[in-house]
Amino acid sequence: MLFRQAGIFHTNYAADRALFPISADRWMIGILLLCALAAPLLVNSLYVSSYLLPWLVWTAGALGLNLILGWAGQFHLGYAAVMGIGAYATVHATRAGIPWEIAIVLGGATASIIGIGFAFAALRVKGLYLALSTLALQFVMDWVISHVPAISGGTQATLQAPDIRLLGWPVTSDAGLYYVALIWCVMVTSFMLNLRRTALGRALIAVREKDFAAAVIGVNSFYFKLVAFSTSSFIGGVTGAILIGTFYHAVTPEQFSVDVSIQALAMVIVGGLGSIIGSYFGAAFILLMPGAMNTFISWAATQFGFSFSIETLAHLPQALYGALIIAFLLIEPLGLGKIYSNIRDYLLVWPFGYVKK
Amino acid sequence: MDWALLAESAVNGGLVGLMYSLVAMGIVLIYKSSSVPNLAQGAMTMLGAYVVLAFANNAKAPIWLAIILAIVTMFGVGMAIERVALRRLAGRPIIMILMMTLGLEILLRAGSMTIWGGTGRPMPIGISDDPLFLGPLLINRTYAVGAAVAVAMFALFVLFFRTRMGVVLRAISDDYTAAWSVGISVERGVALSWAMSAVVATIAGVLWASVQGVDQSLAQLLLKGVTVAVLGGLDSIGGALLAGILLGIVEGVAASFLDPLLGGASRDLVDAAMLILTIMVRPHGLFGRHDIERI
Amino acid sequence: MNANTPAKVLSLNNVEVVYDHVSLAIKGVSIDVPEGGMVALLGANGAGKSTTLKSISGLLIAERGEVRRGELQFLGRSIGALSPQERVRLGIAHVLEGRRVFEHLTPDENLIAASAVRGRHDTSRNKERVYSYFPRLHERRTVASGYLSGGEQQMLAIGRALMTQPKLLMLDEPSLGLAPFLVAEIFQIISRINKEEGLSVLLVEQNAVAALEIVSHGYLIESGRIVMHDTAETLKKNPDIREFYLGGAKAKSFHDIKHYSRRKRWLT
Ligand SMILES: Nc1ncnc2c1ncn2[C@@H]1O[C@H](COP(=O)(O)OP(=O)(O)OP(=O)(O)O)[C@@H](O)[C@H]1O
Ligand SMILES: [Mg+2]
Numbered sequence: 004m005l006f007r008q009a010g011i012f013h014t015n016y017a018a019d020r021a022l023f024p025i026s027a028d029r030w031m032i033g034i035l036l037l038c039a040l041a042a043p044l045l046v047n048s049l050y051v052s053s054y055l056l057p058w059l060v061w062t063a064g065a066l067g068l069n070l071i072l073g074w075a076g077q078f079h080l081g082y083a084a085v086m087g088i089g090a091y092a093t094v095h096a097t098r099a100g101i102p103w104e105i106a107i108v109l110g111g112a113t114a115s116i117i118g119i120g121f122a123f124a125a126l127r128v129k130g131l132y133l134a135l136s137t138l139a140l141q142f143v144m145d146w147v148i149s150h151v152p153a154i155s156g157g158t159q160a161t162l163q164a165p166d167i168r169l170l171g172w173p174v175t176s177d178a179g180l181y182y183v184a185l186i187w188c189v190m191v192t193s194f195m196l197n198l199r200r201t202a203l204g205r206a207l208i209a210v211r212e213k214d215f216a217a218a219v220i221g222v223n224s225f226y227f228k229l230v231a232f233s234t235s236s237f238i239g240g241v242t243g244a245i246l247i248g249t250f251y252h253a254v255t256p257e258q259f260s261v262d263v264s265i266q267a268l269a270m271v272i273v274g275g276l277g278s279i280i281g282s283y284f285g286a287a288f289i290l291l292m293p294g295a296m297n298t299f300i301s302w303a304a305t306q307f308g309f310s311f312s313i314e315t316l317a318h319l320p321q322a323l324y325g326a327l328i329i330a331f332l333l334i335e336p337l338g339l340g341k342i343y344s345n346i347r348d349y350l351l352v353w354p355f356g357y358v359k360k
Numbered sequence: 361m362d363w364a365l366l367a368e369s370a371v372n373g374g375l376v377g378l379m380y381s382l383v384a385m386g387i388v389l390i391y392k393s394s395s396v397p398n399l400a401q402g403a404m405t406m407l408g409a410y411v412v413l414a415f416a417n418n419a420k421a422p423i424w425l426a427i428i429l430a431i432v433t434m435f436g437v438g439m440a441i442e443r444v445a446l447r448r449l450a451g452r453p454i455i456m457i458l459m460m461t462l463g464l465e466i467l468l469r470a471g472s473m474t475i476w477g478g479t480g481r482p483m484p485i486g487i488s489d490d491p492l493f494l495g496p497l498l499i500n501r502t503y504a505v506g507a508a509v510a511v512a513m514f515a516l517f518v519l520f521f522r523t524r525m526g527v528v529l530r531a532i533s534d535d536y537t538a539a540w541s542v543g544i545s546v547e548r549g550v551a552l553s554w555a556m557s558a559v560v561a562t563i564a565g566v567l568w569a570s571v572q573g574v575d576q577s578l579a580q581l582l583l584k585g586v587t588v589a590v591l592g593g594l595d596s597i598g599g600a601l602l603a604g605i606l607l608g609i610v611e612g613v614a615a616s617f618l619d620p621l622l623g624g625a626s627r628d629l630v631d632a633a634m635l636i637l638t639i640m641v642r643p644h645g646l647f648g649r650h651d652i653e654r655i
Numbered sequence: 656m657n658a659n660t661p662a663k664v665l666s667l668n669n670v671e672v673v674y675d676h677v678s679l680a681i682k683g684v685s686i687d688v689p690e691g692g693m694v695a696l697l698g699a700n701g702a703g704k705s706t707t708l709k710s711i712s713g714l715l716i717a718e719r720g721e722v723r724r725g726e727l728q729f730l731g732r733s734i735g736a737l738s739p740q741e742r743v744r745l746g747i748a749h750v751l752e753g754r755r756v757f758e759h760l761t762p763d764e765n766l767i768a769a770s771a772v773r774g775r776h777d778t779s780r781n782k783e784r785v786y787s788y789f790p791r792l793h794e795r796r797t798v799a800s801g802y803l804s805g806g807e808q809q810m811l812a813i814g815r816a817l818m819t820q821p822k823l824l825m826l827d828e829p830s831l832g833l834a835p836f837l838v839a840e841i842f843q844i845i846s847r848i849n850k851e852e853g854l855s856v857l858l859v860e861q862n863a864v865a866a867l868e869i870v871s872h873g874y875l876i877e878s879g880r881i882v883m884h885d886t887a888e889t890l891k892k893n894p895d896i897r898e899f900y901l902g903g904a905k906a907k908s909f910h911d912i913k914h915y916s917r918r919k920r921w922l923t
Binding site: 451524527528530531534535536537538539540541542543544545649 | 717740
């Protein structure tokens with residue numbers, strides 16, 4: 004790191020419990036935010052709309068899933084279904100003429116209400132059984148979405164999403180859409196950062212560590228599981244709506260299939276359970292990897308004179324994706340977030356590493 | 361109401377259900393010895409079928425020899441999976457283990473596609489397509505063979521779990537540490553269960569492939585397998601057998617009612633609903649063990 | 656050490672165990688078990704008794720613990736690097752704390768599972784031997800062990816350990832949660848096995864009264880350190896042992912609290 008922690012003393016509790024107690028951290032966050040704001044000016048708009056934007060939206064999604072998985076410790080193998088509910092609800096609402104700002108809240112609320120269905124599963128069973136029942140709910144949702152014409156607009160149909168209008172102004176430029184995604188991502192991030200410091204966040208962690216013990220110290224795990232599922236579903240629903248509004252511009256059931264649920268799960272695991280910065284890394288890693296893999300494979304093919312069949316080229320990135328998930332679990336189960344904090348801890352005292360022990 | 365049609369869909373459903381049991385048995389075998397829910401069982405089934413084809417088409421082996429060679433190969437694959445992927449995860453939270461089996465699922469599925477391509481291919485194992493007549497009912501021959509194989513596998517495993525090695529595997533599933541304390545090689549026991557499960561997957565793969573061809577959709581048998589395994593009680597081989605029949609019948613009968621109403625493809629919905637219902641009403645399934653609690 | 660000291664089956668020299676790379680559970684424990692002898696390891700809750708046994712049987716790996724320092728010798732051979740199975744094969748048997756039978760297996764199957772390191776024809780002979788020590792197990796050999804009574808489960812756990820044909824039997828709190836007459840019965844059987852088969856025994860106990868009756872030597876462990884080692888007779892007479900572990904001496908008044916803490920400190 005570029006700074007030292009030495010010489011930082013807090014003289015009151017407020018300063019000690021601040022979100023970023025170290026002023027250098029505050030500076031860095033500020034600079035990062037400025038860069039994010041300036042990105043459309045600095046970076047080619049193709050990169051903004053095809054890399055930065057989905058990254059931010061998916062980070063928000065990963066954070067929502069992390070809330071349920073990393074904080075509350077409840078399984079959710081059906082997160083994509085929840086996102087899909089939000090997306091479809093929002094699209095239908097805007098098509099019915101409801102302003103977009105209200106429509107996404109409606110979408111989030113719908114997702115949240117149906118997401119509570121997942122919570123009821125969580126109230127009855129834990130661990131493996133919860134994982135399987137959420138997986139089954141994902142299949143049910145998939146089926147309902149694609150087989151009820153009133154929702155999907157008929158089988159195999161693609162439903163066009165109306166353009167986003169914020170306060171009556173149409174948002175269509177790449178930069179405008181990017182800012183929408185950025186605002187949402189920052190909102191979710193700051194919610195999650197603050198959650199750690201509230202009674203709610205601590206109660207969730209208590210529920211994760213031990214249901215029963217939490218009950219003994221007066222944490223009502225029933226209530227907190229409901230809150231965790233509905234909050235995370237709300238975040239998921241709005242994220243799904245924003246993903247459609249800013250990135251896909253049209254909605255089909257495949258965008259929220261079980262594979263997407265696994266992809267979201269992979270983001271959280273690769274990023275690190277319960278790690279906020281990890282969700283950023285995890286989302287970036289999972290989104291960028293297929294592209295990077297393709298580039299690498301074609302580079303390797305020309306370099307070493309292989310020639311792959313079309314089919315091989317189509318499936319190899321997916322196979323490597325599976326292999327990478329396995330590798331992560333074996334090598335660093337706490338994910339990229341943990342690797343980052345290891346590096347940070349190392350650099351903070353570099354070159355005086357021995358002072359720590 | 362057409363009773364003959366109903367009976368026919370029930371009987372065929374039961375037979376198909378027994379073929380689901382084959383997939384479920386693989387899941388049960390692994391769960392029984394290490395409490396790991398294997399979400400890669402579908403992909404292992406698919407891989408098994410591809411390996412058989414590879415021996416039959418590339419090495420020009422006759423189909424029975426190809427099946428035997430594939431079984432031997434998959435035995436090794438099962439051992440290797442445990443050795444490389446699962447052993448280091450022992451004692452980690454269940455979410456890591458689930459994610460590992462999901463990672464394996466993706467790797468095995470996409471890996472098979474990468475090597476052998478995604479176009480569907482037939483698996484000719486010499487069972488004729490003519491239906492079997494059972495009184496007024498038409499019965500699919502492949503289903504009948506598959507059901508017979510499932511029952512045979514069941515009998516084999518029941519016998520196996522009475523042998524010394526079988527008792528050791530059951531001991532491992534009861535208590536890892538106690539198993540270590542009496543000198544049982546826990547790692548080898550778990551590896552053996554993966555290997556057996558890979559063998560069962562190969563057999564299931566061959567039978568299912570002869571019904572629907574060899575392609576990616578074999579991996580989707582996972583949902584059926586999981587539903588049957590949970591319904592039977594995750595650690596009961598006999599439960600897997602009966603639950604398979606039950607699910608097959610329910611699915612067959614429900615589909616013959618629902619398909620016209622819902623515009624087809626209601627089977628997956630029935631599966632998922634059964635899975636949810638089982639977990640909500642009776643998580644340990646029909647025959648799963650409760651943990652023994654003495655008063 | 657004089658010349659007629661019996662040969663040692665087990666000797667621990669300055670063993671230190673760390674859990675999770677950080678928490679130091681035992682700090683330099685040295686223990687000797689003579690051939691054919693019976694030795695007790697006494698201590699309060701959390702003193703490190705179970706950890707000591709696990710370091711000997713190699714079961715620390717199941718709990719992410721490791722022996723960081725010191726030497727473990729069994730029959731003159733260093734066993735620090737061996738796996739639990741190899742140690743069982745050499746003749747170390749560990750009866751775990753809290754019984755831990757294979758609940759869904761019958762007693763008969765428990766015994767079969769426990770003979771994994773021995774040959775097939777040894778199994779039936781060993782089984783007969785176990786049933787002769789514990790006739791009660793024979794009566795109940797076909798019910799799931801989870802449904803046995805606590806005493807029967809403890810017998811099964813000991814019988815299971817005997818199936819491995821051990822040279823050293825380590826018992827972790829065999830009296831835990833049992834009625835006094837059962838404790839007496841089990842201890843009697845243990846000392847019978849010790850006498851008849853010349854099996855060395857290392858007994859971990861909270862119940863010092865019962866333990867000191869049957870062993871020849873005792874070690875006292877506190878906060879991960881051995882603080883006392885003597886013959887059972889001497890230990891029984893020691894006023895501190897009487898006070899803290901045998902529940903003897905007279906009732907203390909609160910005026911003597913200082914005295915209590917002085918004694919305690921001296922012990923550690
Ligand atoms: N798996 C573990 N991880 C971390 N620390 C442990 C673990 N097991 C034991 N300890 C610690 O090591 C110390 C010794 O524990 P040990 O189980 O050996 O005590 P004990 O003497 O057997 O106690 P008891 O009479 O209650 O069985 C304790 O402080 C305990 O907290
Ligand atoms: Mg203990």
